[in-house]
Amino acid sequence: MTSRSSQYSDEDRITKMGPGVEFDFIRSLLDSSKGLEHKVLLGPGDDAAVMHLDHPLIVTTDLTVEDIHFRRSWVSLEEVGFRAVMTAASDLAAMAANPVGVLVSLAIDSDRIDTELSELGVGISNAILDLKTNLVGGDLTASPGPTIINVTVLGETLNPIRRTGAQVGDELWVTGVLGGSAGAVRAWASGINPSPVLREVFARPIARIREAQWITEYGDIHAMIDLSDGLVGDAQHLAAASGVLINIEKDLVPVHPDLHDDDAYEIALLGGEDYELCIVSSPGSLVPLVDDFHKHFEVPLTHIGNVIEGEGIYVKGLDDLDGAEDIYSFDHFISRNSKC
């Protein structure tokens, strides 16, 4: 991980960045992190990090760009940094993997480098500490404008849970309550401040790493995905990958209690970025775990539908939804990102 020269050697706005110095700040915030550090044979400071893994590597990368994924008027940069790491780690949760390392690339307008790096750094390191993982590498460069954060998360697991394993007769479950994040965005988009609770759902998402591992340890899990596109969108990904039809019972969907409008169900079904888990289990496998799950993790585990023969998604009770006609054309709600 060497430094590369910028091509703008004569531009003052870039010269504030010295090699390694700024990332030292983030690393210093992580001194208390002892999470799985035995897996890091060589951390930041050389050309690349060296890691020892006991199981197959699970890896994902996630790009967050100012004015695309967040607005400064909505969240603090500390929250932006925290959120970028957590939402990337959520993809590992969806595979029931354990994060063992994080690499963070940052581009910041160098006129604002001092304050912004320190705010982003606090959020990034708090997320890494919460995940009990390690910062193993990074890159810091100037930006011509927008603040940019790319997070790569490395994890491992012996048994990754894929999207492809849903079988006819299986049950569909979700963790937590849905729609909070989209509710906050809708409030901001309408020019009002969301309730502090809804704001928190957007600003400080939690990757369900421990929940995913617990549930795959005690339950019989066939497929899993994290809710980034929204329940209907992500269930559609599961259905397509598994070649089945997923039936969601609208009335069973756990709507965030702070959503009070007529379209609360629509937001819970279609709103993205809840980062809860959507789980396909064998019939009856999760029922005995519901109380223990709630006790352990303080969020509900809810049976919301079933896997049947066919393809795609069916939402039972859909006709009651305000704006139901949008359900079948929800492209404008989802997937302005494309991951592979």
Add this chain to the structure above:
Amino acid sequence: MTSRSSQYSDEDRITKMGPGVEFDFIRSLLDSSKGLEHKVLLGPGDDAAVMHLDHPLIVTTDLTVEDIHFRRSWVSLEEVGFRAVMTAASDLAAMAANPVGVLVSLAIDSDRIDTELSELGVGISNAILDLKTNLVGGDLTASPGPTIINVTVLGETLNPIRRTGAQVGDELWVTGVLGGSAGAVRAWASGINPSPVLREVFARPIARIREAQWITEYGDIHAMIDLSDGLVGDAQHLAAASGVLINIEKDLVPVHPDLHDDDAYEIALLGGEDYELCIVSSPGSLVPLVDDFHKHFEVPLTHIGNVIEGEGIYVKGLDDLDGAEDIYSFDHFISRNSKC
């Protein structure tokens, strides 16, 4: 690797991106890649990739931002994509690691998504094919302006070569000829076009993956770094990490033959982004390999200095250099990036 919704659900410029579709294009360009694909247990398309490694994981990440690392008037987007992957992989070469997977995050102004993704994609996939490795993941999102590419490269090796192993009495060697990339940048910065040869050095760098593996197989290598900051800057990193003084003999430095100006040596010593290898070997270990190396790889392997007691860098013959006073304050040439 799920999609995340953008917060700008009502903005037309984002709606052109569907889930997974665009990255399918890059993947389609890689159909002929059969490099180490047995290591990819699960490729793009699920929440994360799953890989099997035989040796410790080597990992590095690298962010390329338009108008910071490249200008559109200098290079094509195909070259930008190729260069972003190759320069990231160069860090693996410096550890003598073998690349086993690449993750690419892209942000593109969605008004230009169709043409730009296809140009970037050709360059990205050509680099991945040249490296005989695999695209295992990625993220595609809208950009509010600049084109942004983050590349994470995964590799493995049983014996990573660090920066810390230089010992008193060791020899300093470099692959290739130096200064070509900085020569091209200097031409552009002066408003003239560089020679096609110099332009190629900047636009199509080659990560010395095979060279690094060959040389560590046959030579006794104590430390290594890739030349991204420039010879003096990177040798300084080696000296600092190893706690030694590195003496470079100016007259031995292989200057790029297309550099004809009086300051050719200065450019070769201080100019960044050559992506050649700077190698510290035990005394006499590389001498018998010089001819074979040249035959195999069609670039020279040159002894340019020695490791002695002390700390820092000394360039013998420095007083002859035009602009020698800059040597000791070369900060404006290097390290507008900070990697860790």
